[in-house]
Amino acid sequence: MIKRRNIRPHIRKKGEKPLIGKYKGKPKRWVVERTNSWHNRFRAILIRWERKAENYLASLYLASSIIVFNFLIGSFETGSKLDNWSFCP
Numbered sequence: 001m002i003k004r005r006n007i008r009p010h011i012r013k014k015g016e017k018p019l020i021g022k023y024k025g026k027p028k029r030w031v032v033e034r035t036n037s038w039h040n041r042f043r044a045i046l047i048r049w050e051r052k053a054e055n056y057l058a059s060l061y062l063a064s065s066i067i068v069f070n071f072l073i074g075s076f077e078t079g080s081k082l083d084n085w086s087f088c089p
Helices: 028-041 041-046 051-079
Strands: none
Touching: 028 041, 028 051, 041 051
């Protein structure tokens, strides 16, 4: 799947200069780590009691929906604009 999408993995070393071209800027690894942390709050996903892959995938979808819902509710309560949200890179 990665080869079909032409994705090249690159883990930067400390002090390495940013990549040139459309990959300018800082790495977005923290977005992935934060999302994994949010998913790990759901015990059914963390422990994986489901035997069928379809049920586990449904648990992931449900957890992701709850995360996005809570994020949207929080942003509306605080009055922040969704234009600058960093949920997705």
